[in-house]
Amino acid sequence: MNGILNLFVSIVQSPAMLVGLLAVLGLILQKKKATEVIQGGIKTFVGFLVLTGGAGILSNALTPFAKMFKFALHVQGVVPSNEAVVAIALVKYGSVTALIMLVGMIVNILLARFTKFKYIFLTGQAMLYVSCLAAVILVSAGMGSGWQTILLGGLFEGTLLTVTPALCQPFMRKITGGDTVAMGHTGNIGYAIAGWCGRLFGNSKHSTEDIEFPKALGFLRDSTVSITLLMGIVYIVLAIVAGPHFVETKLSAGTNYIIYAFIQAGTFAAGFAVVLQGVRLILAEIVPAFQGIAMKLVPNSKPALDVPIIFPYAPNAVLLGFFVSFLVGTISMFIMVGMHTTVIIPGVVGHFFCGAAAAIYGNAFGGRRGAVIGSAVNGLLISWLPLYILPVLGDLKMAASTFADTDYLIPGILLGKLGSFGSVALTCGIIGFTVAVILVSALMKSSKQAENK
Template sequence: MIQNLFVSIVQTPALLVGLLAVLGLILQHKKTTQVIQGGIKTFAGFLILTGGAGILVNSLDPFAKMFQFSLGVQGVVPSNEAVVAIALVDYGSVTAMIMFVGMLVNIALARFTKFKYIFLTGQAMLYVSCLTAVILVSAGFGNGLFTILLGGLFEGTLLTVTPALCQPFMRVITGGDTVAMGHTGNIGYALAGWCGKWFGNKEHSTEDINVPKSMSFLRDSTVSITIVMAIVYVILALMTGQQFVEENLSKGTNYIIYAIVQAGTFAAGFAVVLQGVRMILAEIVPAFQGIAMKLVPNSKPALDVPIIFPYAPNAVLLGFFVSFIVGTLSMFGMVALGTVVIIPGVVGHFFCGAAAAIYGNAKGGRRGAIIGAAVNSLLISWLPLFILPVLGNLSLASSTFADTDYLIPGIILGNIGALGETALLVGIIGFTVLVCLASKLMKEPEKA
């Protein structure tokens, strides 16, 4: 029962972060009314954010179905939620315990190293735990205590160091150093940021697009997103055909009207996400100062990817389209090469493509946003081919992991595991030692 309670809390990011806000305010000796207010507003803000993300995902579902039907392709669809749901049937208990140990390792490393990031995205923690459990068990480790401790060490170390890779760009994006990125696309985002810095031009930001006075209404993100997405949805609906849409998706509603409504729903979800982000930032950052001062000095909360969407809404749309186009071209490349076909997951390309573009834009402007989103898309399009062989029986599923922080560490860990249990043990312990040594040698944070 206690295990189930813990898993339920961690799987509910709104509750987890709300409780941490309460803890932070208590540590600052705030009044009871302030503690209650801060906790509830943080809790509600996360529910608003996740509710908005849910609206976005639901509006993208028919997009994916129309796309797949219109092209007539079959293959593996990267979806973290789907593959974890399958894996938890056999790996549920060990996954939960790895997640618990991973949280403790994350807190310990944040306390005693210079990587001061507390990873707070509950579902991402669960998914990384599940991936780790699958690879360790497939490599020959059982479901016992040793697997749990080793898996927790790997997960906690990974979730401590990946926000650090992104933080130089987070300082530019947010204009401060109070919040970090707590998502499982961090490796790809950091790479997108570096590509933007190397090959882009910061002088031409995605957010500096000149709009004539007669078209000034397009400066409103809700309006511009609705118009752009309506054009895309209508074109896709026309490609798919009236019969399929009305019989399988719209329940009889005219297919063009249905497409327009889905575009508006997408924009509405985006607006809800922005409101949730504002509430969270207003409450969690001040509350987290209590934890930073008392428990983990100078620590920063690492939060889910939509936290950066308000800073560059134009880059969000640009990144989605670039990422999805590159993913589609990659799919055709796989068909030509005769490999397993990785069908572009619309949700993954939206969230990861959007974030990669924001990171690329931070130091490379519009060109950096395009390059960053394209590079990240290539990673999440082609790397699933290389992780499938290390997932044991799970490789037979019609879905697989989608983000770079599952794919790259998973491929490395799985291939080390192929060398035997001893190699995997040495590899994971060596990874943690390497991170600790890097912290010792690291200078004060520098701006990107």
């Protein structure tokens, strides 16, 4: 039993393996030739490895950025990091988390099959983290680690991961120019809010991607060149503020601090280029393969994929969103210092990925202004909400880290507040959430039928 559970957890923890197997299943269901099945499965598998490798390069390039920032400003506090907080929690809640994840996947597939929300969530690490969040809050609320916790946690996770891509899909259609893929990330609630704010307060006539460069600066249209130069300026300024002694003794192993800073900027640009290549590989294979699953198992379903999938559609918005979100996080940090609350130090990785996506969503219907507003609003959410989730995470020693994205923070806070009223309230709340989603789906079907009459 432990061996099977370990195999399952290992597959789900590897998005490349999970999505590669789903591509194989889709192609088999379409009765493709064995050679096409093998080719599609391998290219999808490798595409995800390219994508995650690029994301890893980006994250590694942002690590010294965060260290220089923290040293230059002399601040201590809580750094939101999903990876760090889950690593702590899994020591105590590993088995419960894995079983919640299994139930959550089944609930997601069932809801996609029988409701109007046709989204199969395929971002494995996000599924694991949501499972862990559910386990921590349910056990901390006194539910124990038995079958009730596993079923309720899976019901909560499966419902959440089915409905949040639906919130984002109107914007995904605009961003991608189609309706074949969905957003499968744990910042979906924030991205949808960013998109709505962009639509309300933005101006769609002026897209971030329409920024005109003078002819002499036309070379900046190449994203690799522009990202390297822009990030180079940012890294070098931060390295100068942190000082050569800190950079050369703590980060660069003796390499000149200016050279080191520019190399990190180039590494960041390289990571971005790798991400774009991975996205192209995945989209070329997973969408056609997924049609097999849609036709046979879950009709009209869409794969919900990780956040970098939208970066190629608005590279200017990616950089704009990062800088706006990180600036909002930095200003919020200083306000917290003044208020003498727990200080949430802006997590560079979180502000990059979530800020970039929020700007792309804001830009979809609101142009440049929408991108700025959307990323600023999302930046406020991921800067201040961590203060409110800390009290509901039980007695785990998580003082140095906490969850980072809106889809952990908002549902987690609500779930924790319910838990404070006891296990009955928590049980009713989770079941009520799933029932509400099913009722909304039924109402959507009824209204569509009425329109057709």
